[in-house]
Amino acid sequence: MSNQVTHPYIPNSVPAVREQMLAAVGAADIEEFYADIPASLRVQGSLNLPAPFLAEAELERHVSSLLNKNTSTRETLSFLGAGTYNHYVPAVVDEVISRSEFLTAYAGEPYEDHGRFQALFEYQSMMAELLNMDVVNVPTYDGMQAAATALAMAGRITGRRGIVLVSDANPDALSKVSDYVRSFMDLSIVPSINGTADLQAAALAIGADTAALWIQTPSFHGALEDQGEQLARLAHDAGALVVVGTDPIAYGALAPPADWGADIVCGDIQSLGIHQWFGGGRGGFIAVHDDPTFVLEMPSRLFGLESTDVEGEYGFGDVAWDRTSFALREEGKEWVGTAAALWGIAAGVYLASMGPTGMAELGETLLARTAYAAQKLAGVDGVQLCDSALHLREFAIDFSNAALSSTEAVAALRVRGIEPGVVLPGNCLLVCVTEQITAADIDTLAATLTAVLKEN
Amino acid sequence: MALPVAPKPVLRRFHQARWDEKIIFELSTPGERGILVQQSEPAATEALALREDRLAPLRRTAAPVLPELAQMRVVRHYLRLSQENLGADFNIDIGQGTCTMKYSPKINETLIGTPKLMDLHPLQDEASIQGVLEIFWRMEQLLAEISGMARVSLQTQGGSAAIWANIAMIRAYHESNGDGQVRDEVITTIFSHPSNAACAKAAGYKVITLMPDADGYPDIDALRAAVSPRTAALMITNPEDTGIYNAKIREFVDIVHEAGGLAAYDQANANGILGITRASDAGFDLCHFNLHKTFSTPHASGGPGAGASCVSEKLVPFLPGPTIDKVAEKFVINRDHPQSVGVVAPFYGVAPNVVRAYAWIMALGADGLRQAAETAVLNNNYLLAKVLEIPGASAPYAEGKRRIEQVRYSWQELFEDTGVSSEEIGIRMSDFGMHYWTSHHPYLVPQPFTLEPTESYSKAEIDEYVAVLAHVAGEARSNPEIVRTAPHNQTVHHIHHDDLDDPARWAISWRAYQRKYPSN
Structure with missing residues (x-):
């Protein structure tokens, strides 16, 4: 053995147990398990890493001393x-998402993990009410990914290449979207006038190869687009889809984009009960109407309500699993993986608390x-x-x-x-x-x- | 009954919580409030009134039909749901193979729960975020040493996103050499995670998938036949989800390099080889780690995780931006990378998970990482021996070989004997409080199940898992009905599936359910 410490994270580091287990499988030592790895590929000696803080108290002191160098937004x-x-994060949200039943779970079946399926179905459902659309995904990574996917969906649905952006978008989101879609789509930007879309220039930019008219509201500069209906008409008349990037935070007071003609609505959920986390607390939503042409183009998981063998019992499951890359690899819709489910649960608790x-x-x-x-x-x-x-x-x-x-x-x-x-x-x-x-x-x-x- | 009462029976008489909880909308009482919010001051209200001409047409006319619940009712609802969820803290979580379900240390939750991380804004004055920048910078150094690569981006939020970042860099690299148009194919293997194939396709590549040879190794002759001037990259896992280490991995990389392609290493399965072998040793140009797998951050019901994209010197210019650099003893955010693929995710990464993973590595050090890897492999081979003692179980491919940190097993023999499928076995396992995963499609291994014990479970726990598995396999022979009609001890009973694939019948939100199934 390379180390004699019995580490609290590694129960079978107890020497007697290891010997017992080695004997049970007829191995002389651990090295036997690595026999397939050629000597030329083996690390010689130890990795060159800093000395560890084996005592938990020492680790706590080390990491805290680093974090204590920061000044938080509470102090300025x-x-x-x-x-x-x-935004303010209600205490209830943190209580729920720090429960280790949710925090440490992963990808169990809808039997032993019924709770997360229901919590995420409810998240989808509350977002659906806020956005006035019937279908919302289990969160993807962030609003940038959501926008990139929403636009790619528009490309696949229309069979066209063009994206016409008529708002001031976050430059980072623009960077992400441009690189994400560039093998299949072309992005053109119509500069805004006085904060909102230039209707006349937009009309000229939208054509027969326009897949999506992309509106950001609020824009990167916080401007609310108030020509949504006219823009949507322009797009729809040209056979294009209306993709709206937004933040759901104010849709208790404002009419959601579906009300003025949006076909796909996307954005971040960080505002809904997720701390700032140095920019790392992000989840993305994509919302569409309950139309299979749209739903079947979504890459993310969608949880649906189902019946069970018992009357009045709610079961859950994956809707249209066979569109995902889990099922179909490269023939699925884009790709799906571990994304931001816990933030989805947080946003659900937030919306349930806010009402x-x-x-x-x-x-x-x-x-x-x-x-x-x-x-x-x-x-x-x-x-x-x-x-x-x-x-x-x-x-x-x-x-x-x-x-x-x-x-x-x-x-x-x-x-x-x-x-x-x-x-x-x-x-x-x-x-x-x-x-x-x-x-x-x-x-x-x-x-x-x-x-x-x-x-x- | 009277004492003595010990010992307990060998198998746990588990029952999952069953609250028979309603959907939250059904709990709503008009007027109840879960939380009160800040109200605007008269001066602010007056300022808004001056804009009413522009605001009025944008106002919502009908309030969203969100539930209305007093605060304790919200708490009770969600804590009931949490009890109906089997976190890794509660079970012997070796049944979710490929997921590396290891212990997420509690001290790491304590460490991140400070305003000095939760309430940091990414665009604060750099002088006010030196601590978190230092942790990101240190984490990059640690992963560079563990992978042997030159630099690391921590920007992505999961393994698949890191794979996307890697394919984006591969595309940019070939374009910078002027052969982006020509190199339009990516090669992967069927036992590599599906996101390798799917991300390559989403980036515009044609995907070639290598099948295993008779021994379960990716077929090297098939690779030789597949490479050409069109090859952009090989994206491969090793060990693959079979747990078999491909000893010819260096030759695979060399074959691709000779054809002018790049080699990207999916290190989702790195847990058994930490400190044993490195991506750089096999000549890879890129690799990625999942911090929520190998480096212990909690899986969070399916994210946020965190991805780390690690690259060799020649790919450094293409790394996603920004980077965090150390200049004259200060940590700085550097956005000046003209050849970068740009932003693949917001800001710098999932900060809580970077801090958790950093703390995990610093709790172990080089010797501890190696001890974790060696123990994961010992546990896996011990488990393998025990599972193979169960009649009807097998471990296809590479017979007699040791495995690294997981094994894809098969119940094919049991299925032929009893007609009970692996999926049915899995559902029955949940009756004993165990996860069990058949894992990714396609089912090349018939009736598959994948177990990965990591370093976190004790011998006694591994023995308990195997005892349950043997019991359920025995039931398949002695009482197949109890397996087929499972679950019996769960939150809900057998779930139907027909509505989930039919657009006319599926219900993806409560409002859609109510519309499609109006109550009488």
Whole structure:
């Protein structure tokens, strides 16, 4: 044996047990099990890794000391968004998803893992209500993947190559989508006007080879698209599908995209009860109507309700399993693997806790505080709003006429304990306001920004 | 009855929780609230009123039909559902072969549960995130050493996503050499995870799948026949899901390299070879690990996991961005990678899982990793010997050979004797609180089941699993009806399947169910 420590994670590291097991299989030593690995491929000696912290207390001290170097968004006043949002996570959500029955489970059958099937079916169902569509997937990785897949689905359904993006999309999402679909589809971008789609230019860009009109609302800059119906008509008249990327957070107050003609709706669920996790708490949803032409193009798992041998008993199972790459390998729809199920359960608990009233009130709070923040920051000397669209949660401000550049302003405000936003090209700043930011916090930002601009 | 009462019978009289719980919509009482939310201030409400002209047409007219439940009712509902779910913490989870169901240490949950990780924003001032950046950077160094590769991206959220990142890099690499158009084929093997084939296809490649030879090894002659100037890459697992280590792996890689292709190593099955052999030793250009398998992060009911894409020097320019670099003793986020395939997932990766996996490696060190691998392999070969003692069970291919960390077994003989299928055996296993997995299609091994004991289960637990397996196999002969009508001790009884494949009848949400099956 290479090590004499009996490790708490490795019960059969007890020497006597190992000897017993080796004897039971007639092996002289462990090396015998590796006989098939040629000597030339064997690691000589030990891996060159740092010394371990064998005592749990030492490990705790080491990792905590590293994490303690961080300053969290609770310790500053954070207006950071751009894909990861500081929404409140109800305690109930964390309680449920830290239960080890859910946390440590994986891919059991719908008998011994009935609970996760029901919790995810309910997640699908609550998202379906919020989005006013009948079919929502078990979460994929994130909204970028969801958008890439939604657009690829549109390509397969229409047999066309063209994607026409008419909104300001998150540059990272654009990077992901472009590389994901480029073997089969071509992306063209119609620049927005004053925050929302340029209807006339969109009409010219949509043609006989357009598979999808891609709308982001709210856009990367938080602008809400209010020409959805006209855009959808343009697309549908040309035989194209309408793919809408969105955030579900405000659909208690706002009409969901299906109401104005969206065929496929996709986005992130991080806002629905998932912590920021340094940008790593993400799940993606794809929603469609209950039409097999669409449903059978979805790569993700879909859990469906079923009957059992007992009356009134709910069973669950995989819907249309034979479309997946698990069943058909490369003949399946794209690919599927371990993605973000636990975040789906979290989002379900969140929606169940919020209910229709909570989601409606939250939507109003977000819209109101965003409007207030835009009003206040537009009143800071030298600062202007980048567009006049209606915004949800985020908006961009322009520093061209200010005493500091947006980058300099960020540096000056950080010294004062404020993360004012994400710097954008063109001397702009993307400011994010969630329900965690009060009007008083917004006043603080505006006053501090005014002060630092005056000092320079 | 009176004492003495010990000992217990050999087989556990298990019964899964059965709450007969309604769908959450059925629990709704209009007006109940689960949580109250922040209300906007008058000044904010007034600011919004000024935008009402633009807002009014966007307003929702009918409220979403979400359930309305008081908070404790939400808790009770979901905790009942959790009890109806068999986490790895509760069972001897060696039946979900290929999944590496190992112990996820509790200290790692404690470590991640701090605002200094949960409440970090990815675009904060770099000075305020030096600790987490250092952990990402250190984790990359650890995995580079474990794989022997030059650099590592931790951006993806699972193994299949890491495979996608690898195929995206392969595509970019060939394009940069000017033969992206010509190299349009990817070769894989039938016992490699289906995502290797599926991701290659989604990236635009034609897929060639090698079948095993008579001994269960990927057929090297078939590989020689398959490679050509059109070969972009070989994407292969080793050991494959059979648990057989392919000793000719270096030759496989060399054959592909001679044809100008790249070789990508799916290391989902790395648990038995940590510190024993490395991707670089066999000449691979890329590999990936699943942090939720080999490196202990909890499987989370199906994610989030975390993937690590590891590459050799020549693929480094194509890594997904951004990277986390160390410059003059500071950790920095570097977005300046002109040849990068771009962003494959948001920001830097699944931070909680990177921290958990880092803590797991640092709890073990080089000797501990090797001890984990060796013990996983010992456990597997011990299990193999015990399973083969059960009449009707077999381990096809490579007879008499030792296996690495798992085995794909077959009940073909039992099926021929009794008509009881592997799937039915699996459902009956759940009656004893055990998972059991037939694993991936196609069923090249007839009546398959795949067991992977990892290093986490004790000899006594492995013996218990085998005792249940032997008991159920015995039932298939003595009382096949009890197996066929299983489950008996589960949350629900036998589930029907016919509605799940029929668009007119399937119900993928409660609203769709209500529409299709209106109550009288």
